[in-house]
Amino acid sequence: MKITKDFYNQDYFEGKNKVAYDSYAKAGGLLITFANWTNELFKPESVLDVGCAYGFVVKRFQELGVPATGVEYSPYAVSRAVTQEIIEGDVRDLSRFKKNSFGLVMGTELLEHIPENDLIKAVKEMYRVSKRFVFLLICTAGSDHIESRDGKGDPSHITMKTRDWWESFFKRIKIKRDLEKENFANNHQQSKSMKWAGRFFVLSK
Structure with missing residues (x-):
């Protein structure tokens, strides 16, 4: 299945097609909490959020005094940016x-x-523009239904792999990981309550 920008439309982000999101208006609170502890964990001098949707995380970093920029694939989401x-x-x-x-x-x-077949290019681009860390939350095999209201998963999740697969992937392309920060993220209370535990990866230089 080839996914184009048109797929990520109003229905996708606001839940009418029952994929991954209820409503980003409602999601803002949990993303603000996520941004708060991410800021405490990394203490970044600046942030780039790739695939930022409406930009709630970007806005929260800005409120915390951290220069932040977002990149988003969906023209619709960019048009609704906060x-x-x-x-x-x-x-x-x-x-x-x-x-x-x-x-x-x-x-x-x-x-x-x-x-x-584009994963190496994507990860290396993120790694290239990072001075210190790349912080990833990846929807892994078996967790897709958790993100979906209808229990069927998101059809745009076209690369669903296990955590072991991702660990081997990062090792194969010779990118280091910060296991201490990774462990903190995977054991954070919000990670447990949101079923994010085990899905965070921290790449480091």
């Missing part, structure tokens, strides 16, 4: 940003949307 620092773009091509541009690069439930 901050001006959201630009339309693709994780596979972040060439508008120089190497080591951001202290922290984030991808929250992003990589499962990327075709497997």
